[in-house]
Amino acid sequence: MLTTLRQIVENVTSAPSLADAMLTLVKQIRGAMHVDCCSVYLSEAQRQRYRLVASDGLSLDAVGKATLPFNEGLVGLVGRKEELINLANAPSHPSFKYLPEVGEDEFKTFLGVPIMHQRNVLGVLVVQQTLSRQFNELDESFLVTLAAQLAVRIAHAELKGLISAPSNTHRIIHGVGVSNGMAIANAWVWQPQMELSQVNLKHSAEPELQLELLNQAVLQVQMDLDSLAMRFQDAVKVDSQSIFDIYQHLLSDPNFIYQIEQEIVEQKWNASSAVRQVSERLIAQFSQMNDPYLRERALDIRDVAQRLLSALAHNHMDQFDFSTPVILLAEEVTATLLAEVPKEYLAGVVSIRGAVNSHAAILARTLGVPAVMGLELPLTELDGQQLIIDGSNGDVIIQPGAAVLAEYEQLILQAKAFDELVAEEAALPSQTEDGCSVSVLLNAGLSLDVDSALMDVSDGVGLYRTEIPFMLHDSFPSEQEQASRYKTILSQYSGRQVCMRTLDIGGDKPLPYFPIIEENPFLGWRGIRITLDHPELFLAQLKAMLRASESYDNLAIMLPMISSVNEVQSAKRLLDQAWMEISEELKVKGSSIRYPNLGVMIEVPAAIYMLPDIAPLVDFWSVGTNDLTQYLLAVDRNNARVAEMYDGLHPAVLRALQQIIQMADEYAKPVSVCGELAGDPVGVLILLAMGYRRFSMNLNSIAKIKYLLRRVNVKDLQPLLADTMKSTDSSPIRQVFTSYLERRGLQSFIRKKTESN
Numbered sequence: 001m002l003t004t005l006r007q008i009v010e011n012v013t014s015a016p017s018l019a020d021a022m023l024t025l026v027k028q029i030r031g032a033m034h035v036d037c038c039s040v041y042l043s044e045a046q047r048q049r050y051r052l053v054a055s056d057g058l059s060l061d062a063v064g065k066a067t068l069p070f071n072e073g074l075v076g077l078v079g080r081k082e083e084l085i086n087l088a089n090a091p092s093h094p095s096f097k098y099l100p101e102v103g104e105d106e107f108k109t110f111l112g113v114p115i116m117h118q119r120n121v122l123g124v125l126v127v128q129q130t131l132s133r134q135f136n137e138l139d140e141s142f143l144v145t146l147a148a149q150l151a152v153r154i155a156h157a158e159l160k161g162l163i164s165a166p167s168n169t170h171r172i173i174h175g176v177g178v179s180n181g182m183a184i185a186n187a188w189v190w191q192p193q194m195e196l197s198q199v200n201l202k203h204s205a206e207p208e209l210q211l212e213l214l215n216q217a218v219l220q221v222q223m224d225l226d227s228l229a230m231r232f233q234d235a236v237k238v239d240s241q242s243i244f245d246i247y248q249h250l251l252s253d254p255n256f257i258y259q260i261e262q263e264i265v266e267q268k269w270n271a272s273s274a275v276r277q278v279s280e281r282l283i284a285q286f287s288q289m290n291d292p293y294l295r296e297r298a299l300d301i302r303d304v305a306q307r308l309l310s311a312l313a314h315n316h317m318d319q320f321d322f323s324t325p326v327i328l329l330a331e332e333v334t335a336t337l338l339a340e341v342p343k344e345y346l347a348g349v350v351s352i353r354g355a356v357n358s359h360a361a362i363l364a365r366t367l368g369v370p371a372v373m374g375l376e377l378p379l380t381e382l383d384g385q386q387l388i389i390d391g392s393n394g395d396v397i398i399q400p401g402a403a404v405l406a407e408y409e410q411l412i413l414q415a416k417a418f419d420e421l422v423a424e425e426a427a428l429p430s431q432t433e434d435g436c437s438v439s440v441l442l443n444a445g446l447s448l449d450v451d452s453a454l455m456d457v458s459d460g461v462g463l464y465r466t467e468i469p470f471m472l473h474d475s476f477p478s479e480q481e482q483a484s485r486y487k488t489i490l491s492q493y494s495g496r497q498v499c500m501r502t503l504d505i506g507g508d509k510p511l512p513y514f515p516i517i518e519e520n521p522f523l524g525w526r527g528i529r530i531t532l533d534h535p536e537l538f539l540a541q542l543k544a545m546l547r548a549s550e551s552y553d554n555l556a557i558m559l560p561m562i563s564s565v566n567e568v569q570s571a572k573r574l575l576d577q578a579w580m581e582i583s584e585e586l587k588v589k590g591s592s593i594r595y596p597n598l599g600v601m602i603e604v605p606a607a608i609y610m611l612p613d614i615a616p617l618v619d620f621w622s623v624g625t626n627d628l629t630q631y632l633l634a635v636d637r638n639n640a641r642v643a644e645m646y647d648g649l650h651p652a653v654l655r656a657l658q659q660i661i662q663m664a665d666e667y668a669k670p671v672s673v674c675g676e677l678a679g680d681p682v683g684v685l686i687l688l689a690m691g692y693r694r695f696s697m698n699l700n701s702i703a704k705i706k707y708l709l710r711r712v713n714v715k716d717l718q719p720l721l722a723d724t725m726k727s728t729d730s731s732p733i734r735q736v737f738t739s740y741l742e743r744r745g746l747q748s749f750i751r752k753k754t755e756s757n
Helices: 002-014 018-033 073-081 137-164 207-232 238-252 254-266 271-287 292-319 335-340 359-367 402-424 467-471 479-492 528-533 535-548 565-588 605-617 625-633 640-645 651-666 681-690 699-709 714-724 730-743
Strands: 037-044 049-056 067-069 085-087 109-117 120-129 171-174 176-179 182-190 326-330 346-351 371-373 386-390 395-398 439-444 461-465 498-501 555-559 597-602 620-623 671-673 694-697
Touching (some): 073 085, 109 137, 120 137, 182 402, 207 254, 254 271, 386 402, 439 699, 528 535, 535 565, 565 605, 605 651, 651 681, 651 730, 681 699, 694 699
Parallel strands (some): 346 371, 461 498, 498 555
Antiparallel strands (some): 037 049, 037 120, 049 067, 176 371, 182 386, 386 395
């Protein structure tokens, strides 16, 4: 049955159209289950009915014509209950409705399952039989599995229909807004990596250009492999190390490269097509060899080919003529992809995968670019089409009409006017209406070339993400390179504290030259765990920070992903070693540095319960609400399927935050919040009421949050918090503080979700 199931799924997936897929499905299900009839009914939501769209066993004249209201019949019952119904004698059921035109008079047995997609009923899949019997559990499982496969196909077909069907009304696809702001621009679809079979074979009239692109790709892959080889030289076995030698040999093999060049020059293929043609031939040849060692070389060829395709894909970015701003669309937007698009031409970002607190989303907010993630779109259908994206509420509007364009153009103008109003007060002190002093800090790390005037509005740097330069590098940066970068930001914030977080990679922040392959990376080797396992990397970074702090005396160091006292003790020993070494160096030339304040990130729930033991070892702590929320709620923040469950205002999160601030007061430790909750208008009000006074956020939120803080009263917020902390759901909590903003005339901080036409 499993083989049959796989075959049917493959046939449904590969069918040229939805109609063909459904016809294939009903025919093959009927044969596989040995039933007398199989049918598909699709939902027509606007008319509140189901339509028979495919059948093998019912009257062909009824297909496409017969309909059944949502509230009638067994099909309607399946849809209303959103669960399967298995009946041995269907005509005797009170919900049975006889439809003479479909020709189901003789059928007694009925098994119907809902076709569900993202909690919506798209239709009903039904099998029937003349013999009165109960379908077994295997039959039910078989049909449910196929209904799930059909749901995906239907959902994608509906999206394509929305995009391609002529209409005077706009189409809105709802996703997750991850970076505020609105943008109107044409879509530009980015597809960075492909399997060999996915390379669309294309000819090129510019062989010289294609040869140059190939040469650059080969050099890039060679450098990448060199970097990997150096990093793994002491950490892996000799046999494993030899893999890099094999790859390098293949890349330097004149026969391999020459064949690709021949395809470009003689057959006029572009570089990617030539790589595919040659690689597939060689893979086929090696796969047929008798010698097992030589046969395995087919895998090496495929791997090298994939690396070349990846390098060529990035070269394609350089060829694109960014003459006007674009909205970048991709299956998954990464930090390096954001960095590759010139900022002045990046109007917005739409990512199929990703969620509100993914690292790419954080970078989009840092850039001040509106972004929407966690939605389903047929990317290729949208390339070049005009879009509106609203990062405040997660809307992507496809093919907007004149009225919608005018509306959003007006909204963008209003938002710009509000930004100008906020900017006028940006340099004013950070304090509340009733005189409570607050520190509004910067989350930095993506770029140092921002407007220095904007940087002056913050009270310091609450989080400097040192992993960003590592992510944008081709190999681990040297101690000198790191020191130079760190010195730049320390000098820019002279007189204000800069809190540098040590290298925090893993999870959703992989390094291209230091791959970490794990089944569950968020619970795996990441953050402090990696740097303690690689003290050579950790010491180099610590010494770079200390060396950069000479003459500035404004450095603080923060440790990420702390879950035990031992981790803090081990890190502190390495910091002691680094400080003594740098101090000895500086002493020779008559200089010195202060031992930096050391803090920890509270983002693993275990750290909350260890704070009494950690407190004597550190000078401060900072709450990373992004990861803390993820771990408390067991929600992968990058998984679009559960993105809506990720909620920084969940009562469990708020109670944890309250416990943290209470312990900070008890142990007299400064505490800050550097997660995205600190830059959320409602979130910052709640944190303020709890007693937090240090908030670190992206650059584009600082002026707005300062503007908001100067118009709220802590004494008003505290009783609101006391009432809402009894809530078991985040909705009433958000509503209480949203209403407060409205009463204060601060509606500009609240955006409502757009409704589809």
